[in-house]
Amino acid sequence: MGISNFGMSSYADIVGRLRASFDAGKTRSLEFRLAQIQSLGKLLEENKAAINEALLQDLNKPAFETELSEISLVNTDVNLALNNLKTWMKDEYVEKNWATTFDSAFIRKDPFGVVLIIGAWNYPVNLLLIPLVGAIAAGNCAILKPSELSKSTEKLLSDLLPRYLDQECFAVVCGGPQDTTQLLENKFDYIFFTGSPNVGKIIMTAAAKQLTPVTLELGGKNPCFVDDGCDFKSTANRLAWSRFYNAGQTCVAPDYVLCTQEMREKLVPALKETLEEFYGKDPQQSPDFGRIVNDRHFQRVKALLGSGTVAIGGQSDEKTKYIAPTVLVDVTESDPVMQEEIFGPVLPIFTVKSLDEAIAFINRHERPLAIYAFSPDGKVVDAVLARTSSGGFCGNDGMMHMSVPTLPFGGIGNSGMGVYHGKFSYDTFSHHRGVLLRSTGMEKLNTLRYPPYAQRNIGWLISATETKRKGMCNIL
Ligand code: NAD
DSSP: OOOBTTBTOOHHHHHHHHHHHHHTTTTOSHHHHHHHHHHHHHHHHHTHHHHHHHHHHHHOOOHHHIIIIIIIHHHHHHHHHHHHHHHHTSOEEOOOOGGGTTSEEEEEEEEOSEEEEEOOSSSTTHHHHHHHHHHHHTTOEEEEEOOSSSHHHHHHHHHHHHHHSOTTTEEEBOOOHHHHHHHTTSOOSEEEEESOHHHHHHHHHHHHHTTOOEEEEOOOOOEEEEOTTSOHHHHHHHHHHHHHGGGGOOTTSOOEEEEOHHHHHHHHHHHHHHHHHHHOSOGGGOTTOOOOSSHHHHHHHHHHTTSSEEEEOOOEETTTTEEOOEEEESOOTTSGGGTSOOOSSEEEEEEOSSHHHHHHHHHTSOOOSEEEEEOSOHHHHHHHHHHOOOSEEEESSSSGGGGOTTSOBOOOGGGEEOOBSTHHHHHHTEEEEEEEEOOSOOHHHHGGGSSSOOHHHHHHHHHHHOOOOTTSOOOO
16 A cells, blocks of 8 residues: 555545545635635745755756746646635526526535545646645545656655645545555545546546546647748747757647648757757756656657657767757658657657648547647638647647636547636536525416426426527517
């Protein structure tokens, strides 16, 4: 069994303990939720240095990247919840039909109960704590399972969270696949999973046994179309930033470029120049470039360097798990680098003859988490948006749609199901309970629907309950 912050207690004990708190109504009040979210904010504020250090250990993540994508993004969700939770929690009154004119019809946002949040290693703070804000905001108890691969962050979070959150309602469970398999034998009321599509299927299968609803935040290959008319230097800057941030280990990073041969001739030198501006002549010496998380992933990404021809980079160092920011050209559709999610600092450029060919290429593959299109011509960006399908979309940049918390974030098809961030997290972790509170009087009107049925009443009943097309008369 993996370590937990509850000593030797079994997973069933932990789930039972949290369920007892949930059943006792401990997590329901606005005050409790706000206090826990505020405390989470305090955790981030008071432990910035320790978080930076843990991520440096795990991924050689530059403090700049940690502050931006691990701390600040969580802070945004903390603050959004603190600013808006009272409004989010309000019952939402809805339009009624004639039959219920004198009654109250509303949506009550109920917590699910005890939820399980399983995180991935590439943004190990962000991917655990952003969903947690939503789970707390919605009034749930939660068990958190950080990735065992980002070891220092796993240890830090399992030390810190119990010090800042109510231990009767929130728990951290550490461990790998075997431990998680055991954990999943327990009944949860919701499972929020971030990870690979393959493990996503395992999680969904385990959830199905208990009919537990899931959100799956998965990965895949995110295409990036670069149109001929693009300013190649600013395109190269934006592309390189989003591809090589966190050494390419980002679920929404552009995975490959689709462009014409002519654009490729301009883009490759521009990318070379950009990479030198970003990381100097030897990126291995740059304090601003991360490392691969472990040996297995290092070997996996290194093997992908054999696809096509190396146009930029290509160096690696096994000891420090360094892979240089690399651009590959002359790749074919069947090359390994075009088959699996790269999840490393490698950018293949696949040449196409036209926008139509690029769209056809995208649509022959699994639906990705994000699609990017660069063009000064809005019609081209619109065409990619209109004729493809993906979790999210960003025109003329990479990854930046993620920074807008009023946009839902999530995948579709092979890249997942369900959305979160900001209010979407609150909604994800809330059961939207449809409620009708009827008045007790006017029983005479109800007799119209009771047996023995009288055919003459059917018209009145339908008129009182059926929704009509706009502009149609609602009276018989
Ligand atoms: P992973 O699927 O290997 O692991 C994710 C989590 O599942 C970890 O906590 C791990 O311990 C657990 N796990 C692994 N095998 C398991 C098993 N057999 N049974 C039960 N639990 C198991 O993914 P990863 O390597 O940590 O992360 C990389 C993947 O995650 C990439 O595909 C990436 O695109 C995706 N990702 C998606 C998002 C998103 O928001 N959509 C964000 C980050 C990463």
